[in-house]
Amino acid sequence: MSALSFSKISASLNALLATIGLATVAALTTPDITGQTRSALEIVLACVWAAYVLQLVETLIMQRKRDIHGRTLEIAVDVLSVLVPLAAFFFVRGRDQSLYCAIWLLKPLRGSTFFRLLGRVLTKEARNLIGVTSIFVIVLFGAALAAYVIERDVQPDKFGSIPLAMWWAVVTLSTTGYGDEIPQSFAGRVLAGLVMMSGIGIFALWAGILATGFYEEVRRQDFVRNWQLVAAVPLFQKLGSGALIEIVRALRPRVVPAGGIICRKGEAGDQMFFIVEGRVSVATPNPVELGSGSFFGEMALITGAPRSATVSATTEVSLLSLYSSDFQMLSSSSPEIADVIRRTALERRGTPPKS
Template identity: 40%
Template structure:
């Protein structure tokens, strides 16, 4: 089962993400009769749902928990096999996003979703304030306008429609106050609405910026100079290393290198943690590096290493590392010493 989960994480997960996107496109085209609803598409739909059931169990086994996305996926599958009222495949769009969340192109979207989650209490608080203002305004406009315009303001509930369009500054114009006092109140509420709805936007913008800064894919010279492996190198060497490192954002529980595969790069942990699967597992964290032994000795990988949490890695390819070591003996000595020490500790 563990091997199957590893294959899923390393090879099948993105394939299922592509299948989700194809299903969503299929649903969109079928909704407008842009594609003929033939037998082939029905078979494709059924096979996709069966594969998604298989994928759901694999994902639960991989993540060891049930998430919101898992519940949504289960609801889509239950609807298809047991209810069949609506085609809910489009709800899985967020699963596709999560599948490709390590790709730079989806980095902003996934960061925004995480920002919303992290700021959920602040956003909830701001929306409670908005609802409170809406309730107060709807009550006041009801008392002011109910006698002259009972069709629109005859109750607080009916007044809330006008309150919503006014507070959000949409102003459809289908309902307007008649009395002067009602107009003044509506005008004040419009100005208040601008500020009220700017509040959650400000919360998200600030938190989003902080998240982007925290997980920025641009590697700075300052960041590299703080890595113990490179701290004794001259500024010129650090600048060259900067041009050769590639940043990777790895989700939790994803295999980074597998035992027995060819050694093609070493990795430096900028933040997060990884587990080296040995007889006595080893945890590496911020500032540590791995994968250098296979490059130095020209050997295959001698251990499987996977991420414990979301981890940002700096990847240095084999040819680039060999070039740097030939130019900077200090780097070669540090890597050779580290490799020998680890080899001795693992015996």
């Protein structure tokens, strides 16, 4: 593997390179810079472009060696970031040549999960968004038509046609209110008030649809992730989908870095933990290490006694925590899981389980 893998440039480094490049582009638009300074800035642009060329080359080499399906958008951004400035260098002359490097605005976004999430939300909520957009267009045209009829004789230079009145309708419906076109008649001002209130409602609908879509998508992703974590615990692998759904809703994921304290001896415990990945150390007279699939802290849920040992993360550990209130509900719906937990707790305490 190469010492410098340009195909794995982090998002922060991509952002840094893009910032340097775009700041250089902005500086090159300054009319009073000297020729020497301009040359230095152009060298900076060339260095950023060269870094992106190396990133693209290695990405394409990796594509031939193994499948990187799903990275089409990232590769497209990399290609555009190289080819657009290169085409400008050959076919554009003058000070506008560097402006085409503004395509680098896309580089920090190439691997962003937010835009994938936004795409899924827009796809899922497309019908609702199109419906609200249709209302917006109808209100917009209706407002322009009404303003034309009411104000055309008073202000023919501003409302003398529907296309002219359309600008006022856009500004008013978006509640921007530039003030360059203002109805003079009483009826026109009443119309402006109604259009502004309609705009507030329409934009609120757009915001509500998007907010609900984001919330549902994030919740779905969390559910899928928690399902995968729960399914990885051996104790739960033989359960049906109905029981797994109840457990997913009850358990809370948690990640503890290596060396972190999960619980301390003597503390009041209100939750137990299942290890999904990693290892923990239980500080007993004979220290014990627990790995994936194990659980601990169950005594606090069963007996209500304080923690009997301090537990720390030997490695970075992924946990699922179960609170006492959820444990009681789980005991009612899935008694076999609760029975296994109780038996294990008694065995660890040295008390033989009752048959």
